[in-house]
Amino acid sequence: MDFRLTEDQRALRRGVRELLARRFDRAALREAVDTPALDRGLWRELGNAGFFALRLPEDEGGVGLGLPEAVLLFEEAGRALLPGPLVATHLAAGTVPGAADGTVVVTAASEGLVPWLDEADVVSGDVTGAVPLRSVDPLTPLHRLPARTGAYPAVAGEAVLLHAAEQVGSAGRTTEAAVAYAREREQFGQVIGGFQAVKHLCAGMLVRAELARAAVRAAAVTADPVEIAGAKLLADEAAVGNARDCLQVHGGMGFTWEADVHLHLKRAWVRARLGMTAERAEEAVAASL
Known part of the structure; x- marks a missing residue:
């Protein structure tokens, strides 16, 4: 295929x-x-x-x-x-x-x-x-919503997958932002993208984003509930982890209100609690093993 x-x-x-x-x-x-x-x-x-x-x-x-x-x-x-x-x-x-x-x-x-x-x-x-x-x-x-007896009703798999897709988009965007900044910001007479530590951060971001994207797109083809749960786990990890690493690449500037990086991190945190939490996704994947 x-x-x-x-x-x-x-x-x-x-x-x-x-x-x-x-x-x-x-x-x-x-x-x-x-x-x-x-x-x-x-x-x-x-x-x-x-x-x-x-x-x-x-x-x-x-x-x-x-x-x-x-x-x-x-x-x-x-x-x-x-x-x-x-x-x-x-x-x-x-x-x-x-x-x-x-x-x-x-x-x-x-x-x-x-x-x-x-x-x-x-x-x-x-x-x-x-x-x-x-x-x-x-x-x-x-x-x-007020606390209720038992778990909240499960959300449809399509909703979970679409939330995961949003997370993938955010992870990709913060990767682009980190790489672009690393190519222009200079310290000690050279762009920070030339430093090994920054290279490793950006490479890790790319790997997380692409792995999550592949999982989400594959789950969209199969519509398998377990694959959707796994895709949501990977997408949440990519969105939150990449936003954090993007902040790290930007340094002090990334923590300012004027920068957009913190908006991606905050949205990723919220999306991670929508559709299917990590706890539920982990249980779904574990039950299938």
């Missing part, structure tokens, strides 16, 4: 990246940080571009593509730190009127957390008793 992207898949990924670069560039990202409210205009534009209706059949107004293509879209969303309950709205297309074209925002409870509850038009799942929670990520407002 050939796992290389087809020309159509590459064109799809390129189109989404260009859309986000035009509509959600760094200036828009920083504005969203300062004014954390969902951009309904952007949401509708995503809907018009087929982001939410990607997997709906064409005779239902969708694009007629599959989970492997959806993973590509969510990688790009994660790379751009696109805010909002993207996964829940995408999964609601075809069942919740207005979700497919981006005129309705849908959110869902996941592992006791509900992102963007106040902004959502429709909420999937029981969120009785949800209370506001101070989120570490300024771009992901959260509510917490």
Whole structure:
């Protein structure tokens, strides 16, 4: 089986990246940080571009593509730190009127957390008793559900995989940022990318990102629950680990509010608690061995 992207898949990924670069560039990202409210205009534009209706059949107004293509879209969303309950709205297309074209925002409870509850038009799942929670990520407002007897209901495998795809996109972006900075920042008369310690950090980031990307894309083809759990584990590790190493490469500058690196780390922390936690993923993989 050939796992290389087809020309159509590459064109799809390129189109989404260009859309986000035009509509959600760094200036828009920083504005969203300062004014954390969902951009309904952007949401509708995503809907018009087929982001939410990607997997709906064409005779239902969708694009007629599959989970492997959806993973590509969510990688790009994660790379751009696109805010909002993207996964829940995408999964609601075809069942919740207005979700497919981006005129309705849908959110869902996941592992006791509900992102963007106040902004959502429709909420999937029981969120009785949800209370506001101070989120570490300024771009992901959260509510917490009260503790309940037994575990929270399992989230659909597709949701877990799409959260993992976002993590992969973030891991790839922080790798690019670290390498770019290492090529320009100079110390002791040479660029820091020439130092062995920095080379090792960047190489480790690349390995984590590519391993997670391969796992996520393979799981998108097989849709196997255990492979999805393993992909989520690897993607969470790549997103969090790469953001931390990117901070290390940037040094003191990386820890400033003006740098974007901390936003990737904070989003990675939040995503790691959505869809499927590491504990649940480890149990799923261990049970299959």
